[in-house]
Amino acid sequence: MNGVVVVIPSFAILAFFLFGGYGQGREEKVCNRKTNLIIKMNNTCYHIHHWLIFLILGTFLMVYLVNNNNNTYVLCALGFCFGAIIQGLTYRDAFQFICSQCPS
Numbered sequence: 001m002n003g004v005v006v007v008i009p010s011f012a013i014l015a016f017f018l019f020g021g022y023g024q025g026r027e028e029k030v031c032n033r034k035t036n037l038i039i040k041m042n043n044t045c046y047h048i049h050h051w052l053i054f055l056i057l058g059t060f061l062m063v064y065l066v067n068n069n070n071n072t073y074v075l076c077a078l079g080f081c082f083g084a085i086i087q088g089l090t091y092r093d094a095f096q097f098i099c100s101q102c103p104s
Helices: 002-019 050-067 072-088
Strands: 037-041 044-048
Touching: 050 072
Parallel strands: none
Antiparallel strands: 037 044
16 A cells, blocks of 8 residues: 555646746746636735645645545645646746736
8 A cells, every 4th residue: 555655646737847837937927818717806816826735635635635644636636736836836937826907
């Protein structure tokens, strides 16, 4: 079982990192994509990056794993989350949350 604990999340991390578009973000276009999660409050737009969403999801999965026995599916999902976090942090604008211009 210990081998499964290491192998399955590792493959999921590698798959997301390789096929997720390594560092393809461009700072000036991040707030204009229609696939991004943009929250508008008080005439300011905030971009919620996918790595932040997966960080929150991964935290919940880690808590689940600590409180329960190892589950192969949860380990795979956790590996996917880690891959998404790593890939998202490769963007040049990974820590830019306020958009310069709100999308129309």
